[in-house]
Amino acid sequence: MRQTRVLLADDHTLIRAGLRLVVEQRPEFAVVGEASDGREAVTLAQSLRPDVVVMDIGMPGLNGIEACLQIRGSLPDTQVVMLSMHSDEGYVLRALKAGARAYLLKDSAEADLASAIRAASEGKSFFSPAVGKVLLEDYMRTLQRTGAEDSYELLSPREREILQLVAEGKSSKEIAALLNLSVYTVETHRAHVMQKLNLRGVPELILYAVRKGIIS
Amino acid sequence: MKTSSEESNRTASPDPDWPSRRLRWVLLGAFLGLLGLILISGAAASRSLKRMQQQEQLARRDVADRTGNLSGLYLSIEVYNEAIQRYAACPGGKPDPVVRQQVDRLTADIGSQLNRYPPDRQPEEAAFLQAILDQFTRHRDLYASILVLGPQELQGREQSLINDQILSMRSQFLESSGQLRAWNNQQFRRTDETLLAQFGRLQSSLTESLSIALGAGLLLALASMAYMVRLERQTRGRYRELAHSRLELERLSSRLVDVQEAERRSISRELHDEVGQSLGALLVELGSLSTNLPLDRIRIKERLANMKSVAERTVGTVRDIALLLRPSMLDDLGLIAALEWQGREVSRRSEMEVTVESEDVSEDLPDEYKICVYRLVQEALNNAVRHAQARSARVRVVQNQSGIAIEVSDNGCGFQPERARGLGILGMEERVKRLGGTLTVDSAPGRGSAIKAELPLPPSAGKPS
Numbered sequence: 001m002r003q004t005r006v007l008l009a010d011d012h013t014l015i016r017a018g019l020r021l022v023v024e025q026r027p028e029f030a031v032v033g034e035a036s037d038g039r040e041a042v043t044l045a046q047s048l049r050p051d052v053v054v055m056d057i058g059m060p061g062l063n064g065i066e067a068c069l070q071i072r073g074s075l076p077d078t079q080v081v082m083l084s085m086h087s088d089e090g091y092v093l094r095a096l097k098a099g100a101r102a103y104l105l106k107d108s109a110e111a112d113l114a115s116a117i118r119a120a121s122e123g124k125s126f127f128s129p130a131v132g133k134v135l136l137e138d139y140m141r142t143l144q145r146t147g148a149e150d151s152y153e154l155l156s157p158r159e160r161e162i163l164q165l166v167a168e169g170k171s172s173k174e175i176a177a178l179l180n181l182s183v184y185t186v187e188t189h190r191a192h193v194m195q196k197l198n199l200r201g202v203p204e205l206i207l208y209a210v211r212k213g214i215i216s
Numbered sequence: 217m218k219t220s221s222e223e224s225n226r227t228a229s230p231d232p233d234w235p236s237r238r239l240r241w242v243l244l245g246a247f248l249g250l251l252g253l254i255l256i257s258g259a260a261a262s263r264s265l266k267r268m269q270q271q272e273q274l275a276r277r278d279v280a281d282r283t284g285n286l287s288g289l290y291l292s293i294e295v296y297n298e299a300i301q302r303y304a305a306c307p308g309g310k311p312d313p314v315v316r317q318q319v320d321r322l323t324a325d326i327g328s329q330l331n332r333y334p335p336d337r338q339p340e341e342a343a344f345l346q347a348i349l350d351q352f353t354r355h356r357d358l359y360a361s362i363l364v365l366g367p368q369e370l371q372g373r374e375q376s377l378i379n380d381q382i383l384s385m386r387s388q389f390l391e392s393s394g395q396l397r398a399w400n401n402q403q404f405r406r407t408d409e410t411l412l413a414q415f416g417r418l419q420s421s422l423t424e425s426l427s428i429a430l431g432a433g434l435l436l437a438l439a440s441m442a443y444m445v446r447l448e449r450q451t452r453g454r455y456r457e458l459a460h461s462r463l464e465l466e467r468l469s470s471r472l473v474d475v476q477e478a479e480r481r482s483i484s485r486e487l488h489d490e491v492g493q494s495l496g497a498l499l500v501e502l503g504s505l506s507t508n509l510p511l512d513r514i515r516i517k518e519r520l521a522n523m524k525s526v527a528e529r530t531v532g533t534v535r536d537i538a539l540l541l542r543p544s545m546l547d548d549l550g551l552i553a554a555l556e557w558q559g560r561e562v563s564r565r566s567e568m569e570v571t572v573e574s575e576d577v578s579e580d581l582p583d584e585y586k587i588c589v590y591r592l593v594q595e596a597l598n599n600a601v602r603h604a605q606a607r608s609a610r611v612r613v614v615q616n617q618s619g620i621a622i623e624v625s626d627n628g629c630g631f632q633p634e635r636a637r638g639l640g641i642l643g644m645e646e647r648v649k650r651l652g653g654t655l656t657v658d659s660a661p662g663r664g665s666a667i668k669a670e671l672p673l674p675p676s677a678g679k680p681s
Binding site: 011012014015017018019021022025057058063064065085086088089090091094106107109110111137138141142145146 | 489492493494496497499500501503504507508528531535544545547548549553554556557560561563564569607608
């Protein structure tokens with residue numbers, strides 16, 4: 001079995017050691033390197049070409065978001081698992097926009113890291129359960145206080161299906177094959193979803209899906 | 217501390233430069249004295265003038281009285297003489313009884329006139345009067361001697377009587393009364409002269425007191441002027457000192473903001489890097505320990521779970537404190553995302569819903585601008601929740617060519633900006649002023665509030681994105 005090659009990037013030695021401990025417990029994972037800041041992470045990623053980079057969002061010099069953006073820009077096959085202390089949507093959206101596949105709270109890193117690395121390596125999204133909860137709470141509260149309507153109700157069953165598949169990281173071509181539709185039809189549905197939910201881009205769509213508990 | 221003890225010394229001992237309270241009282245006393253002098257001399261002058269006027273009137277009346285009296289006397293004696301003469305020269309030697317009666321009446325008149333002469337007589341005057349009285353007595357005697365003469369005896373003697381006795385007596389009397397009149401006139405002149413002399417004295421004394429008052433007034437004016445000049449100089453000095461210390465204070469408080477931010481940042485980093493990461497590592501260790509334990513060690517697993525939850529709570533607390541000290545969102549996400557985060561955070565923790573809007577705000581603003589805007593919004597939202605009980609608030613940040621405009625408005629209960637300038641607003645003002653900006657607070661009770669700030673941007677700072 002081919003091992004998943006993992007690069008760890010965190011400015012704190014203790015955390016890196018803890019992460020390594022967790023990763024190396026799984027035989028299917030191998031830690032190929034450690035970086036202590038964003039710049040080093042980018043350099044190492046380019047030389048080692050890992051499958052997954054586990055990256056702290058707040059690092060001195062080049063922060064995790066910038067580093068993720070650079071890695072995803074130059075290495076499309078390398079996925080990024082973002083580690084963060086914040087469950088706020090500002091962070092989640094930033095990480096998603098930078099191209100991260102998984103977003104993990106440090107509090108629960110130990111429990112969810114393996115699942116997150118696995119999901120990311122398969123090109124799927126993964127979010128700490130607590131993140132989805134906070135996003136949903138924020139969403140519901142705003143709806144309630146502003147008296148707005150939940151736009152999810154506007155979607156047709158087919159659109160909801162496509163929303164979920166897009167959020168899970170599938171391309172329009174994959175979705176078309178899966179649902180026995182033409183790529184063009186999938187694209188149309190996708191555009192409708194974006195319009196009805198007032199979303200700009202896939203990261204916002206993923207965030208929405210996480211918020212609604214459609215994916216986790 | 218040295219400075220503080222110096223400060224307290226200065227406030228404790230009276231300032232040697234400060235003009236003493238005594239000087240003020242002296243000036244006031246001198247002024248009152250001057251006024252008194254003018255008042256007293258004026259009153260005295262008016263009193264003496266009045267007295268002199270009275271004296272003059274008295275003297276005039278006196279002279280008029282005497283002259284009138286004398287004239288009457290003179291006239292009566294003339295008529296009397298005439299009558300005697302006529303009586304003596306009566307033709308046929310038969311004295312007319314009518315003339316005789318007239319002579320009798322005139323005699324009584326003259327006596328009473330002499331008695332009516334003002335009684336306050338001077339010795340000389342009295343002497344003149346006595347002389348007149350004597351002459352008159354002699355007249356009467358003569359008259360009596362004439363009256364006893366029979367017509368025959370009178371016959372032939374009347375001419376000699378008239379020439380020798382009556383005329384000579386008359387001329388004597390004229391002389392005496394002329395002397396008395398002259399004396400009277402002279403007396404009047406003397407009184408006049410005395411009054412004139414008194415007037416002269418009054419004039420000179422008035423001149424004297426007036427010049428004293430003038431001199432004293434001049435001195436007083438000079439002293440007051442000097443006092444004022446001194447006060448003015450002191451005030452100017454004090455003002456300069458005040459302006460200087462205000463500048464100093466501004467510099468100090470601006471530095472204070474810097475130092476405070478730097479300190480907060482370093483404590484926050486320390487908390488995050490050391491405490492937070494150690495706790496994080498501890499959590500990871502605890503978790504892996506728990507997973508690696510055989511499934512039957514339930515008691516130990518429970519205790520490990522307890523330890524983990526304690527550590528997790530501590531991590532949460534440390535994170536909150538660190539975030540309060542230095543919002544790492546500013547570094548991780550940039551200004552607008554950090555403001556949005558802040559808005560959601562406030563919405564989560566309170567009953568107030570916050571919306572954040574922004575236009576063209578550059579992500580590479582200098583850190584001091586980012587922190588200023590962030591702290592301003594933080595404080596304003598804080599106030600809106602805590603003091604205004606607002607239900608919703610709006611944050612709007614707009615950047616243009618000249619600078620950044622920030623507005624935080626809420627629908628809370630509002631306040632009176634002039635009266636309730638709490639430390640929060642002062643702090644905001646301080647931060648904004650430090651960057652050369654202006655802060656305006658627009659609020660009234662029952663009308664919500666809007667806090668607006670304009671920050672000019674240095675030309676090198678981030679351009680609108």
